[in-house]
Amino acid sequence: MGFKALFKLYSNSQRGVSIMLAVFILSFLLAISMGISTILIRQVKIMREIGYSVIAFYAADAGIEVVLYEDRSIGLSDGYTTSTVFVNDASYDVEFHTNDITTITSIGSYENTKRAIETRY
Numbered sequence: 001m002g003f004k005a006l007f008k009l010y011s012n013s014q015r016g017v018s019i020m021l022a023v024f025i026l027s028f029l030l031a032i033s034m035g036i037s038t039i040l041i042r043q044v045k046i047m048r049e050i051g052y053s054v055i056a057f058y059a060a061d062a063g064i065e066v067v068l069y070e071d072r073s074i075g076l077s078d079g080y081t082t083s084t085v086f087v088n089d090a091s092y093d094v095e096f097h098t099n100d101i102t103t104i105t106s107i108g109s110y111e112n113t114k115r116a117i118e119t120r121y
Contacts, residue, residue: 049113052110052111052112052113053113053115055088055090055108055110055111055113056090056108056109056110056113056114056115057108057115057117058090058108059086059090059091059092059108059109059110059115060092060106060107060108060115060116060117061106061108061117062084062086062092062108063082063083063084063092063093063094063106063107063108063117064094064104064106064117064119066082066084066094067080067082067094067096067104067106068104068119071096071102071104076096076098077098078096078097078098078099079095079096079097080095080096081093081094081095081096082094088110089110089111090108090109090110091108091109091110092106092107092108092109093106093107093109094106094107101120101121102120102121103118103119103120104118104119104120105117105118106118106119
């Protein structure tokens with residue numbers, strides 16, 4: 001049964017018009033609310049991952065600071081690597097290379113988010 005047939009069936013009578021109007025309005029409102037909720041859920045996930053990114057960055061920064069301190073205090077050899085896992089499950093992996101220029105590369109990670117810092121001096 002097509003739209004024209006439904007229209008002819010209900011054109012002479014007003015029965016059911018308010019129900020059909022209510023169903024159309026509710027369907028429209030449901031579609032709008034579903035669209036808005038989808039957008040909001042995506043934004044919440046993005047904001048959570050931004051927080052994870054900051055924690056991973058600070059873990060990488062801590063790794064750089066530890067290796068800089070060890071290099072200045074005891075002197076490190078080329079190819080030195082270290083890693084640590086913090087109480088909050090953040091971690092860092094650091095590589096120390098010394099040629100003409102000393103390079104320290106630190107990768108911090110937290111909840112599948114990784115951030116890297118490289119220092120040369």
